[in-house]
Structures are given as structure tokens and as C-alpha cells.
Amino acid sequence: MSQSYNRGLIEDYGRWKEFSAGMWAWIFHKFTGWMLIGYLFTHIAVLSTAIGAAQGETVEVFAEDLPNVEGTGLTEVDIYTATLGGLEGLFIVRLLEVGLLAVAVFHILNGLRLLMVDLGIGLEAQDKSFYASLILTGVITVASVPTFLRGVGF
Amino acid sequence: MSTQQQEPETQEPETQEAPEDPEMKGAESPQQRRLKKKQEGMVDERSEAEAEAEGETVHIKVFRYDPEVEGKQEPRFDDFYVPFEKGMTVLDAVMYARDEYDSSLTFRHSCRQAVCGSDAFFVNGSQQLGCKTQISDLEQPVRIEPLPHQEVVKDLVVDMDHFYDQMHAVEPYFKQEDLPEGELEEQRQSRENREKVKMSTRCIWCAACMSSCNIAAGDNQYLGPAAINKAYRFAMDEREDEEIKEHRLRILEQEHGVWRCQTQFSCTEVCPKDIPLTEHIQELKREAVKKNLKFW
Numbered sequence: 001m002s003q004s005y006n007r008g009l010i011e012d013y014g015r016w017k018e019f020s021a022g023m024w025a026w027i028f029h030k031f032t033g034w035m036l037i038g039y040l041f042t043h044i045a046v047l048s049t050a051i052g053a054a055q056g057e058t059v060e061v062f063a064e065d066l067p068n069v070e071g072t073g074l075t076e077v078d079i080y081t082a083t084l085g086g087l088e089g090l091f092i093v094r095l096l097e098v099g100l101l102a103v104a105v106f107h108i109l110n111g112l113r114l115l116m117v118d119l120g121i122g123l124e125a126q127d128k129s130f131y132a133s134l135i136l137t138g139v140i141t142v143a144s145v146p147t148f149l150r151g152v153g154f
Numbered sequence: 155m156s157t158q159q160q161e162p163e164t165q166e167p168e169t170q171e172a173p174e175d176p177e178m179k180g181a182e183s184p185q186q187r188r189l190k191k192k193q194e195g196m197v198d199e200r201s202e203a204e205a206e207a208e209g210e211t212v213h214i215k216v217f218r219y220d221p222e223v224e225g226k227q228e229p230r231f232d233d234f235y236v237p238f239e240k241g242m243t244v245l246d247a248v249m250y251a252r253d254e255y256d257s258s259l260t261f262r263h264s265c266r267q268a269v270c271g272s273d274a275f276f277v278n279g280s281q282q283l284g285c286k287t288q289i290s291d292l293e294q295p296v297r298i299e300p301l302p303h304q305e306v307v308k309d310l311v312v313d314m315d316h317f318y319d320q321m322h323a324v325e326p327y328f329k330q331e332d333l334p335e336g337e338l339e340e341q342r343q344s345r346e347n348r349e350k351v352k353m354s355t356r357c358i359w360c361a362a363c364m365s366s367c368n369i370a371a372g373d374n375q376y377l378g379p380a381a382i383n384k385a386y387r388f389a390m391d392e393r394e395d396e397e398i399k400e401h402r403l404r405i406l407e408q409e410h411g412v413w414r415c416q417t418q419f420s421c422t423e424v425c426p427k428d429i430p431l432t433e434h435i436q437e438l439k440r441e442a443v444k445k446n447l448k449f450w
């Protein structure tokens with residue numbers, strides 16, 4: 001609404017300390033939703049560089065650089081293997097994969113919570129279900145770390 | 155008996171004669187004398203109260219803004235130290251500050267018992283009814299601001315026009331046209347139906363929910379929780395005909411009606427009357443879907 005002067009951030013996110021569970025759930029749901037859309041397009045862009053793999057397109061790489069290629073020295077592999085291997089060899093990508101899982105799991109769990117809210121089931125427990133989805137997200141994320149970081153830290 | 159009646163007789167002439175004496179005007183008008191007496195009394199009272207509650211003061215920071223006075227156009231916070239009393243509410247504190255320290259402090263209040271809905275403030279970062287919020291429950295200093303997302307007229311007074319427009323937009327009145335037969339026949343509501351709309355009838359139009367709603371803040375056309383709750387109260391009332399309910403749902407199912415709600419639960423959180431606003435909005439969403447989706 002139009003203001004005759006600036007009341008500062010109390011109007012919106014400046015009062016984040018006072019946000020209740022439902023508000024946090026809304027913010028996280030939006031945030032994770034945008035993250036997933038961003039990931040989707042990055043995913044398409046990256047994989048489209050490996051389209052040639054179906055036509056038998058190959059590149060020469062050093063086998064030591066890629067975790068998914070056997071042997072030593074300069075080896076000829078198909079472009080898909082090279083792309084994926086190049087990404088999986090980076091620690092930051094492995095770390096981001098853990099983040100992606102956390103984001104996706106929270107979005108799914110909170111989506112289920114919102115489904116319940118839309119159906120009018122357990123509205124009085126909406127804050128508890130938000131906390132539950134947060135905790136469950138944390139547990140699943142932590143449990144996934146050994147799998148995702150195999151070879152680079154575990 | 156006789157001595158008791160004599161006493162007032164001797165005192166009365168003194169006070170009644172004084173204002174009629176024309177010569178007294180030049181020296182000291184009766185009004186001035188009364189004011190003086192009152193001030194003396196007030197000073198006594200205040201020092202007494204201060205002595206009683208030594209150190210027991212409440213620190214409140216009150217938002218001040220007055221567009222009509224040159225020096226007050228820049229919003230600021232004024233500090234008041236109000237003597238604490240058991241059971242003191244936020245409204246009591248600002249009233250004390252206004253009565254004793256600064257009579258220009260402006261805010262709306264009327265019934266002081268959470269019925270009129272005039273005194274919704276932004277207290278320590280959340281929308282609360284001043285008369286219903288115990289000051290002892292709050293962290294000090296207590297920040298008292300006007301409701302966010304509404305234009306401030308002066309100090310704690312906000313412009314409620316938009317809120318009232320939204321409330322009226324849902325036609326918040328009983329519209330049944332067919333009256334029951336017989337002159338003294340009543341329009342009866344079943345107990346179950348009354349129970350269903352019970353919470354929604356408690357709305358006092360304080361606008362706390364509207365102010366807390368993040369969506370309503372960014373979308374002026376959104377009806378807002380209070381108006382939708384009002385619509386719920388009538389749409390769910392069985393005594394109204396089906397066509398009237400459909401008419402109500404047609405208003406609600408528009409783009410800026412129930413579908414703007416994104417279930418943040420902010421309104422339900424702040425409602426001083428504990429109305430399950432989000433629940434009512436969600437139920438109306440389902441009603442709107444049921445009305446439009448027909449699989450048979």
C-alpha cells in the first residue's frame with residue numbers, strides 16, 4: 001500500500017524474527033521451489049552438451065581426472081561419460097548434490113503438508129508438521145552425505 | 155443523624171458563592187482556581203503512585219508521526235516510563251502516557267474489553283489488540299507501532315478505509331428474501347449450523363489479520379482474511395438460499411478472492427478472537443472447487 005513516508009523494513013522481511021511457523025514454511029517453500037526450477041534449467045543446459053553421445057561422439061581425456069573412467073593416461077571416452085565424470089570429480093558438485101537433495105526433500109515434505117492444509121486435515125497441527133518436515137529433511141540430508149561424498153571425503 | 159446532615163450544609167455555600175462573585179474574576183477566575191486545584195491534586199497523586207511503585211515502571215516506545223505539524227513529520231519513537239499496575243494492558247499504558255505525559259499522543263480506543271476492535275496495534279513486532287495484551291507478558295521496552303501495511307494518519311491511527319471497503323465487498327449481511335410463513339415465525343438455524351459458523355461470527359473488524367497478511371500487503375485487490383471470514387459466516391449459513399450462496403461464492407472465487415491465500419497462517423496467528431481464519435479460507439476454496447468441478 002502506498003505510504004506517505006518510509007517505515008523501513010517493519011513492513012515486510014525486516015520483522016523476520018517474529019515470523020511464525022507458517023510464514024517460514026511459506027518462505028522456504030518459495031525459496032526451494034525457485035532453487036528446483038533453477039536446477040532444472042541448469043540440468044538441461046549441462047546435459048545438452050552431451051547430446052552427441054548418442055551419435056558416438058567422443059573426446060580424449062586423462063583417465064586419472066575422471067572417477068568413472070578406468071585406465072591411465074589419455075583415453076578416448078564418449079562425451080556423456082566425460083561430462084558426468086568431469087562433474088562428479090569436483091568436490092563442489094558433490095556438495096551441491098547434498099544441497100539439492102535437501103531442497104527437494106523439504107519441498108516434497110512441505111508440499112505434502114500443504115496438500116493436507118488444502119484438504120483441511122489437521123490445520124491446528126500445521127506448525128508441528130512444518131517442524132516435522134524440517135527435522136525429517138535434516139535427517140535424510142545427513143544420512144545421504146556418505147553416499148554423495150563417496151570418493152571425495154568419505 | 156442531625157450532626158451528619160449539618161456538615162454538608164456548612165461546606166456548600168463556599169463553593170457555590172465563588173463563581174457568582176464578579177470581583178473575583180479580575181484576580182483569579184473560578185476556572186483557573188479549579189485547574190490549579192486539580193493540578194495540585196494530580197501532582198500529589200502522581201508522587202504517591204511513584205512512591206508506591208518504586209522502580210516498577212514499564213518502558214514503552216511509541217511510534218509518533220503527525221503530517222500536519224512541521225516538526226513531527228519525520229516519524230520517531232517517543233519513550234514513556236509508565237508506572238506498572240497489576241493487570242496493566244498495552245492500552246492502559248498508552249492511555250496513561252497520553253493522560254499524564256503527552257496529550258497529543260493519538261490512538262483509537264473505545265470499549266477496552268476486546269469488543270469494539272479499535273485498538274489493534276503492532277506491539278513488539280506482531281499485531282495485537284492493545285486492550286487484550288498484558289504488558290507483563292511482553293519484553294521491555296515495549297514497542298508500540300501503528301498497524302503495518304496501512305497508511306498512518308497520525309501516531310497509532312491508521313487509515314481503515316481500504317479494510318472497510320474489502321469488508322463491504324463481500325456483502326456482509328444476511329440476504330434471505332423468502333420469509334417463513336406466519337407473522338411471528340422465526341428463521342431458525344440448526345444447532346450444528348450455528349456451531350459451524352460460531353467462530354467466524356466473532357470478528358470485531360480490528361484489521362489485525364489484514365495487516366499481518368503478506369499477500370494482502372502486496373495485492374490491494376485481495377479481499378483479505380477478515381472479509382473472506384465474513385463471507386464464510388454467511389456462505390455457510392444454511393438459512394440462506396442456494397442461489398445466494400452461489401452468488402457469494404462467485405465473489406470469492408475471483409482471481410483476488412480466496413485463491414490469493416497462500417496459507418501462511420499469519421492471520422490465524424494474530425487474530426485476537428482466535429478465529430481459525432486460514433481454515434475458513436481453505437474451506438471456501440474447497441467449496442469453490444466443488445461448485446465448478448462436476449464429474450457427473
